[in-house]
Amino acid sequence: MDPMAQSLITVDALSVEYWTRKGKIRAVEDVSFALEKAETLGVVGESGSGKSTLGLSLIGLGPFPGRIVKGKITLKGKEILKLRKEDMRNLRGKEICYVFQDPMTSLNPVKKIGPHFVELIRTHDPKVTEEEALKRAKKLLKDVGIQPERINDYPHQLSGGMRQRVMIALAITLNPSIVVADEPTTALDVIVQAKILDLLNVLRDAYGMALILITHDLSIVLERSDEILVMYAGHVVEHSSSKDIYSNPQHPYTKGLLKSIPNIELAEQKLEAIAGSPPDLLNLPRGCRFWPRCYYVMERCRQEAPPLMNTGAEHFTRCFLYKEGKKL
Amino acid sequence: MLPIQRREKTVSQNDILKVEDLKKYFPVEKSFLEKMLTRSRSYVKAVDNVSFSVRKGEVFTLAGESGCGKTTTGRLIVRLIPPTSGKIFFENVEITALKGEALRVLKRRIQIIFQDPYASLNPRMKIGDAVGHPLEIHGLARNEEKRKRVLQILEHVGLTPSEKFVDLYPHQLSGGQRQRAAMARSLVLQPEFIVADEPVSMIDVSLRTAIIDLMLNLRKEFGLTYLFITHDLAIAKYISDRIAIMYLGKIVELGDKQTIFSNPMHPYTQALLSAIPVPNPERKRKTAELIGDVPSAINIPPGCRFRTRCEYAEEACKEKEPELIPVSPDHYVACDLAEK
Amino acid sequence: MKSKIKRSMLSKILPGLVSLEKRGLAGWLIIFGAILVGIIVAMNLISPWIAPYNPSAINVGQPLLPPNSQFRFGTNDLGQDVLSRVLSGGGIMLQVSILSVIVCLVVGVPLGLSSSYAGGVIDRVFCLIMDSIYAFPGLVLAIAIAAMLGRGVTNMALSIAVVYIPSYFRVIRSQVLSIKEMPYVEAANAAGSRSRTVLLRYILPNVVPSIVIVATVNFADAILTAAGLTFIGLGVSVDIPDWGWDLTNGQRLLPSGAWWVIAYPGLMIILLALGFTLIGEGLSELLNPRLEQ
Numbered sequence: 001m002d003p004m005a006q007s008l009i010t011v012d013a014l015s016v017e018y019w020t021r022k023g024k025i026r027a028v029e030d031v032s033f034a035l036e037k038a039e040t041l042g043v044v045g046e047s048g049s050g051k052s053t054l055g056l057s058l059i060g061l062g063p064f065p066g067r068i069v070k071g072k073i074t075l076k077g078k079e080i081l082k083l084r085k086e087d088m089r090n091l092r093g094k095e096i097c098y099v100f101q102d103p104m105t106s107l108n109p110v111k112k113i114g115p116h117f118v119e120l121i122r123t124h125d126p127k128v129t130e131e132e133a134l135k136r137a138k139k140l141l142k143d144v145g146i147q148p149e150r151i152n153d154y155p156h157q158l159s160g161g162m163r164q165r166v167m168i169a170l171a172i173t174l175n176p177s178i179v180v181a182d183e184p185t186t187a188l189d190v191i192v193q194a195k196i197l198d199l200l201n202v203l204r205d206a207y208g209m210a211l212i213l214i215t216h217d218l219s220i221v222l223e224r225s226d227e228i229l230v231m232y233a234g235h236v237v238e239h240s241s242s243k244d245i246y247s248n249p250q251h252p253y254t255k256g257l258l259k260s261i262p263n264i265e266l267a268e269q270k271l272e273a274i275a276g277s278p279p280d281l282l283n284l285p286r287g288c289r290f291w292p293r294c295y296y297v298m299e300r301c302r303q304e305a306p307p308l309m310n311t312g313a314e315h316f317t318r319c320f321l322y323k324e325g326k327k328l
Numbered sequence: 329m330l331p332i333q334r335r336e337k338t339v340s341q342n343d344i345l346k347v348e349d350l351k352k353y354f355p356v357e358k359s360f361l362e363k364m365l366t367r368s369r370s371y372v373k374a375v376d377n378v379s380f381s382v383r384k385g386e387v388f389t390l391a392g393e394s395g396c397g398k399t400t401t402g403r404l405i406v407r408l409i410p411p412t413s414g415k416i417f418f419e420n421v422e423i424t425a426l427k428g429e430a431l432r433v434l435k436r437r438i439q440i441i442f443q444d445p446y447a448s449l450n451p452r453m454k455i456g457d458a459v460g461h462p463l464e465i466h467g468l469a470r471n472e473e474k475r476k477r478v479l480q481i482l483e484h485v486g487l488t489p490s491e492k493f494v495d496l497y498p499h500q501l502s503g504g505q506r507q508r509a510a511m512a513r514s515l516v517l518q519p520e521f522i523v524a525d526e527p528v529s530m531i532d533v534s535l536r537t538a539i540i541d542l543m544l545n546l547r548k549e550f551g552l553t554y555l556f557i558t559h560d561l562a563i564a565k566y567i568s569d570r571i572a573i574m575y576l577g578k579i580v581e582l583g584d585k586q587t588i589f590s591n592p593m594h595p596y597t598q599a600l601l602s603a604i605p606v607p608n609p610e611r612k613r614k615t616a617e618l619i620g621d622v623p624s625a626i627n628i629p630p631g632c633r634f635r636t637r638c639e640y641a642e643e644a645c646k647e648k649e650p651e652l653i654p655v656s657p658d659h660y661v662a663c664d665l666a667e668k
Numbered sequence: 669m670k671s672k673i674k675r676s677m678l679s680k681i682l683p684g685l686v687s688l689e690k691r692g693l694a695g696w697l698i699i700f701g702a703i704l705v706g707i708i709v710a711m712n713l714i715s716p717w718i719a720p721y722n723p724s725a726i727n728v729g730q731p732l733l734p735p736n737s738q739f740r741f742g743t744n745d746l747g748q749d750v751l752s753r754v755l756s757g758g759g760i761m762l763q764v765s766i767l768s769v770i771v772c773l774v775v776g777v778p779l780g781l782s783s784s785y786a787g788g789v790i791d792r793v794f795c796l797i798m799d800s801i802y803a804f805p806g807l808v809l810a811i812a813i814a815a816m817l818g819r820g821v822t823n824m825a826l827s828i829a830v831v832y833i834p835s836y837f838r839v840i841r842s843q844v845l846s847i848k849e850m851p852y853v854e855a856a857n858a859a860g861s862r863s864r865t866v867l868l869r870y871i872l873p874n875v876v877p878s879i880v881i882v883a884t885v886n887f888a889d890a891i892l893t894a895a896g897l898t899f900i901g902l903g904v905s906v907d908i909p910d911w912g913w914d915l916t917n918g919q920r921l922l923p924s925g926a927w928w929v930i931a932y933p934g935l936m937i938i939l940l941a942l943g944f945t946l947i948g949e950g951l952s953e954l955l956n957p958r959l960e961q
Contacts, residue, residue, distance in 0.1 A: 021692065046532040047503075159621050189393035189559065191618055194603035216533055219562070219605035242609040253534075258607065260537040262562040264589060265606050271566060273538035277502045406858050435860035442851040450852045452873035458852075461869070462859040513855065 007034040008177055008210050009058075009096070014071035016053050025281045027053040029234045030308070031071075033227075035178070038204055040211040042221025042242065044257075045231035048279050052101075054231070055182050055214045059098050060088040076177065094124055097171040099164075101183040106167060107155040113137075113166060114151040120173055140169040144199055161192035165199065172203055179204075180212045185220065197224055218257050222246055230254050233279035233289040236308060240315040250317040252294045288320070296321055343420075344521055344553050345405065346381040350414035352400050356626060372625045374400040376577035378414075379652070382521075382553060387544075389556040389564045392574035393600075395625060398557045401574075402523040405555065406440045407431060418521070436466055439514040443526035445506035449498040449513075455482075456494030459513045466517065477516060484549070485512045486542060504535040508542070515546065523555045528563065540567055561604050565589055570658075573597050576625060576633045579652055583659035593661045595638045632663070640665055694953035701946025708758055708940050715756035723752040723909040732926050742928040744914070745921055754932045757911040758940065760821060760904055765890035767825035768832065769883050776833040777879060780840030781867050785848065794837070802834035810893050814902040821904060824897055828890045839882050843875045877951075884948030888941040895937050911937050 016028040028050040035041050045051040057068060060080060073080050075095060080088060092098075100106040107116065117137035121128050138148035144165040146158075155163055164184065171179050181200065185193035201224065204211050213225055221228050221242065228245045230238040230253065238251040249255045256274035263269060276293035285292055291301040300320050308318045353371035375397040382388040390398040404411050407423070416424045423434055442448045449458055460478045463469045469477055475494075482490035485508040498506055507527060514522060524543065528536040544567065546552060558564050564571055565585060572582040573596065581594040592598045599618050618637045623629055632650050635641040644664065652662045711718075720740075721728045727747035735742045741750035783794040801809070813827035847853060848871070856866050897903050898912025899919075911933035918930025 046534060161621065190561070191393065191599055191603045194605070195618075197605075217605065218533065219607040222607040222609055223605050223611060246607065246609050257534060260534055261607055262566040263607055264562050264565050264601070264604055265608065265611070269566060271537040271540070273536075273541065274534040277504065277535075278532055408854055408858060432860040435858060440855070440858050442855065444851055448851045448855060450856075450870050450874070453869070461856070461861070465859055465861050465865070510855070513859070517859070 008037055008076065010034045010072075010074040011058070012072040012074070014054070014057060014073065015069050016050070016057055017067055017069050020282075023282050026234050026284070027281065028057065031229075031231075031236050032308075033229055033236075033239065035210045035212065035227075037177070037210055038208050039227065040201075040204065040213060040225040042225030042228045043212060043214045043231060044216065044218050044221045044228060046216050046278060048233055048281050049231040050234040051214045051216075051231050052182055055098065055180050055212065058178075058180055058212070059092050059096055061092075061098070090124070093120060093176065094174045095176055096178040096180065097174070097176040099167050099171045099179060099181040099184055101186060104160065104163065107163060109155050112152055112154055113141075113158075116166070116170060117151075117173060120170060124174055136173070137169075140173055141166070143172075143203070144169045145195070161188055161196070164188060164192075164196055168196070168199065168203070172207065172209070175207060176209065178210045178212065180214065182214045183216070184213070185215070185217070218261055219263075230257070233281065233284060235289055235318060236316070237290065237318045238316065239308070244313070244315050248315070250311060250315065250322060251290075251319050252296050252321075253290050256293075256295075288318075342383045343381040344384040344418070345555070346417040346420075347401075347405065348379050348415040348417070350375055350378045350401065350404060350416065351412045352397075352404055352409065353412045370626050373577050373628055374625060375404065375411075376628070378574075378577070378579055380572055380579060380582060382555060383570075384553055385547070385551065386569040387547070387554045387556050387567055389558060389568040389571045390574055391558055391561055391564045391571055391600075393559055393622070395576070395622065396574040397577040398559075398574050399525055402440065402525050402555060402557050406438055406523050407434070408440070432466070436517045437519050438521045438523070439517065439519040440523045440525065441507075441511055441514050441527045444530055445503045445510060446498075446530075448510040449506055451498055453497075454494065455487075455496050455498070455501070455509050458498075459509065459516055462513065462517050468517070478512075481512045481516045482509075484515070484546065485509070486538075487512065503531050504539060507531060507539055511539075511542070511546075515550070518550065520551070521553045521555070523557070525557045526559070527556075529558070529560065536563070543567070561600060573600065576622065576628060578633065578662065579660075580634065580662045581660065582652065587656075587659050591659075593655060593659075594634075594663050595640055596634050634663075694950045697946045697950030697953065699950075701943045701948075701950060704939060704943030704946065708936065708943065709762065711755055712758040712762065715752075719749075719752035719755045721749040721752045723748065723756045732921070732924070732929075734926075735928055741932045742926070744917060744926070744929045750914075750928055750932055753909045753914055754911070754936055757909040757914060757933060758936065760898075760908060760910045761891050761894050761912065761937070761940065763821050764824045764828065764894040765887045767822065768828040768890045769886050771825060771829035772832050772836055772886060773879070773883065775829070776836035777840065779833070780837040781844060781872060781875070783837070784841040784844040785863065785867055785871065795841075798834040798837045801830065802838070804831075806831045806889070807893060807896055810897060811900065811902065814897050819902060819904060824894055824903065825890075827897070828893050831893075832886050832889070835886070836879065836882055839878050840875055843878050844871055847871050847874050881948055881952045884944050884951060888944035888948065891937060891941045891944070 011031060011033050014028060014031045015026065018025040018027055031054060033041065043051045043054060058073060060083070068081060075091070080091060083091070114134050114137055117140070118130055118133040121133040121136065134151065138151055141148050141151060146162055146165055146169070150158065150162070158166065179200070184200070185196055188196065197220065200211055203209065213221055215221060222245065225242050228240065228242050229236050230245070230251065232253050238245065238249070238254045245254060249258050253274070256272070259272040260274060262271060274293055275295070279289060285302070287303050288294070288301040288306050291297045294301065298320060306318050306320045308316050309322055311317050311322045352375040353373050356370045356372060378397070378401060390401060392398050400409070403409050405416060407426070411424060414424070415422055418434065418438065426434055449455070456475070456478050459481060460474045463474050463477060478494060479490040482488070482493055487493040487505060487508050493509070498509070501509065527543070528539050531539060540563065543554065547554065556564070556567060568585050570582070570584045571588045572579045573588070573594065574580065575596050581588065581592065581597045588597065589601065592601055623633070623636055629636050631646040631648060635645040638645070642665065650662045650664045652660045654660050725748065728749055729739055729743045729747055731743060731745050731747040733739055733743045739749050739751065741754060744750055744753070779794065783791045810827045810831050813830055814824060817823035817826060853866060853870050856870050894903070895912040895915055898910060899916045901916070903912050904910060914933035915930055915937070918926070918933065921929050
């Protein structure tokens with residue numbers, strides 16, 4: 001479609017599989033989306049949803065020992081899955097950047113903060129001198145709210161929140177078009193969490209980046225993203241703008257999630273649980289992957305796997321309760 | 329029966345647990361050189377003079393960020409670690425220094441649920457054996473009777489059919505099921521008071537509600553009282569009756585749920601509440617400005633320990649540590665500028 | 669071949685082995701190792717019936733005959749049949765290694781468990797003792813102790829055990845220290861369990877996998893050490909057929925070109941040690957990945 005051709009990044013029917021001793025795991029299946037400049041996409045799902053695998057695949061780091069079996073990822077017009085390893089490495093950091101989940105272990109403990117930046121900058125552009133690189137690093141640290149003097153500290157001298165901010169600063173060093181943040185706030189306290197998310201938004205607006213937030217926390221994506229991808233057992237089960245997902249959730253899983261998260265702005269709330277257990281990726285049920293937990297399950301759901309359908313106004317749902325263009 | 333040592337006249341008859349001036353300081357390990365060169369010892373003041381009481385049948389929440397001392401307080405109450413100073417009263421009887429048989433008997437009445445369902449169960453023990461072991465320890469039941477009670481309690485926590493779960497090993501259960509099994513183990517002794525330390529933070533979001541609702545149902549069925557420990561204030565709002573907000577080892581605000589959320593008076597509480605993500609795209613948020621990072625628990629700033637990050641801090645805040653004083657019945661705040 | 673037939677036989681008889689096969693590499697290591705050890709043990713047990721000559725009888729043939737049709741492995745300087753000696757010479761080694769492992773288990777395991785669980789001064793003292801023993805080169809220490817105690821199977825076993833106990837202690841200690849902090853142990857304490865019960869029912873079962881692995885390495889090492897002790901004359905007396913003794917003897921005869929006297933017993937020692945090592949490796953592979961889950 002035409003709008004897609006102009007998008008910053010397009011993912012087309014991506015499928016990723018792992019082989020384990022016990023069998024094949026289809027970690028990600030048939031995922032498609034498009035992202036524009038300065039947009040935030042929230043990918044939300046629980047354990048087994050495939051969201052992290054998706055994230056890693058976007059930067060070509062995924063997923064060992066699995067393989068991408070199908071699909072395309074187009075970044076600024078280039079199909080990155082077809083790139084040679086070297087070209088992908090150049091792209092990584094420069095065009096698309098990944099902020100890892102755990103700030104404790106993602107920084108090299110025997111390297112001071114400054115050298116982390118220097119290495120990154122000079123790997124991509126050997127002409128830059130160490131002095132220049134450090135100057136840029138100090139500015140970046142200031143951008144993320146860290147005193148520039150900390151550039152001479154070792155990672156263990158910084159708090160968790162600060163380390164996460166360093167990770168973000170590293171991510172934006174080369175002015176990437178896209179930043180993928182995998183559970184950027186899980187290891188952090190709630191106040192620091194809010195600040196980091198605020199920071200990501202500020203940077204997004206300042207640098208025009210696109211942001212992909214991968215998290216299990218639906219509240220965060222509802223509050224902070226423009227579009228949301230809800231994943232379950234490797235499938236996208238719902239995809240729409242966050243306003244739409246909030247006011248008109250369609251897929252039973254999305255509905256269930258919304259009803260099970262506490263909202264402090266509501267006076268009285270009755271939370272409801274989603275029945276059943278998380279999916280066993282080695283033994284996925286026949287038909288719809290969600291049917292064992294679905295309140296609305298029909299006979300058809302147990303036999304056939306529903307396709308992702310456009311139920312109108314760019315709202316996509318994978319559920320037989322709906323038909324192209326409307327609800328049944 | 330617990331030996332009666334003292335009766336506190338000020339303790340309300342309704343209070344099942346009372347904690348008075350509780351302190352827990354952990355000595356900081358020094359290197360050999362440091363030991364030789366310096367005389368002083370430094371301590372991590374994990375719990376620094378905490379007092380509160382829990383009423384029978386309520387859900388009392390200790391809320392705060394990591395390092396505030398809430399988990400340590402919970403472990404002090406269950407007597408897993410000894411306090412540095414202070415007193416703990418259970419049903420008007422002081423239990424701080426109990427030892428031996430008396431302590432063992434106490435453990436029948438106060439139990440704990442841990443955060444990590446993957447580490448709370450012995451991987452080499454079948455669920456039935458793990459849940460039944462407390463009965464053996466206290467000689468309360470064996471063989472047939474024990475098995476009956478284990479099956480019963482497994483049914484109660486939703487692990488049905490219980491005959492199936494009795495013979496399974498933990499690795500055959502999901503996270504949510506493991507947490508239920510751990511709860512069954514805590515409940516099999518029919519305790520009156522349960523400390524729940526972040527019981528759902530490591531469980532998938534879609535399963536949390538089920539566990540929380542289970543806890544509330546069990547409260548009704550068995551007449552339990554909970555001390556709920558969490559960093560997630562949204563969950564705290566859902567489950568609690570009263571909440572105490574902790575910061576760096578002290579309680580900075582305490583009140584019933586409605587009051588805390590509608591009228592938070594301590595600047596830290598206000599900041600905390602403003603930072604909670606709300607699942608609403610329309611929300612216009614303003615995260616309160618908190619300067620800097622949490623000070624180290626080894627070097628707590630003199631005076632009010634929150635002043636280093638507080639936007640309202642004044643000179644006077646450096647002088648003395650604010651006491652927890654009531655600003656209205658059942659609403660306590662530890663801030664000298666609370667009127668603002 | 670012989671092992672293939674044995675494997676299919678065993679698979680039919682022992683369903684446990686079949687499930688081992690499913691475990692991939694680890695399973696094969698254990699199976700091969702077990703078969704190797706099994707064959708050697710069996711061979712030693714039935715040697716009185718299958719040995720062509722009395723292994724201790726001297727001058728059944730010309731001394732120092734190279735391998736031929738009558739004496740498949742040749743004869744040694746006393747005219748003894750090397751083949752018969754090879755078939756029956758493992759007894760001492762096996763006894764020594766089994767005995768040493770038993771002593772280690774009986775002494776080392778309780779010591780390791782209680783010391784690391786209790787902590788404090790006692791733990792420090794034991795750590796010091798164990799580390800000191802551990803710091804000594806094993807064989808040297810074993811020789812010293814064996815020299816003090818004298819000859820005999822029991823004494824050999826004891827000297828090996830003393831050298832090996834620190835290994836058990838250390839492995840158990842590192843396991844106990846981490847398991848001690850686990851919530852399920854705290855839960856047992858919170859339920860009022862006595863320390864002894866906690867150790868036996870909560871900590872020990874989780875330490876067992878590591879103990880088993882150390883034990884198999886212990887076996888292999890004990891065999892080699894026993895050979896070494898006999899080699900230098902601290903072993904058992906001459907008339908019992910023993911590979912270790914044959915090693916000593918054979919080494920002496922090597923310059924005269926009689927390689928067969930030392931080669932075949934040496935090969936058997938290696939195979940036996942290899943068998944135990946394979947089992948140990950397989951167990952380690954099997955148990956550790958699961959532990960990491």
